[in-house]
Amino acid sequence: MAKMPIKGAPWLIIIQAAMAARRHWGALTPAERGDLARLLRTTKGRPGNLTPQEKADLRRLVGKLDVPGLGKDLLPIATKRRRKRL
Numbered sequence: 001m002a003k004m005p006i007k008g009a010p011w012l013i014i015i016q017a018a019m020a021a022r023r024h025w026g027a028l029t030p031a032e033r034g035d036l037a038r039l040l041r042t043t044k045g046r047p048g049n050l051t052p053q054e055k056a057d058l059r060r061l062v063g064k065l066d067v068p069g070l071g072k073d074l075l076p077i078a079t080k081r082r083r084k085r086l
Helices: 011-025 030-043 052-065 067-085
Strands: none
Touching: 011 067, 030 052, 052 067
16 A cells, blocks of 8 residues: 655654754763663653652753753744644
8 A cells, every 4th residue: 555645744844843853952962862761761651750860860861952942943933834824
């Protein structure tokens, strides 16, 4: 069965968002990325699964990602998309 292309896929917007996320992800060293991935797997969606030290490490790593800054980077992309829909 052939895959159907996604009609009207906003590829440019997806690429812009991925580039913004990559810039913030790049703020972490490869070791920190591995630690973050391990901590996220350990939580299994429940932060209570972490020890106090692991929680502190998770906060430090997420803080280094600058999530609010990522939101600010993505805001123009989202508002541009929204205006086109109206």
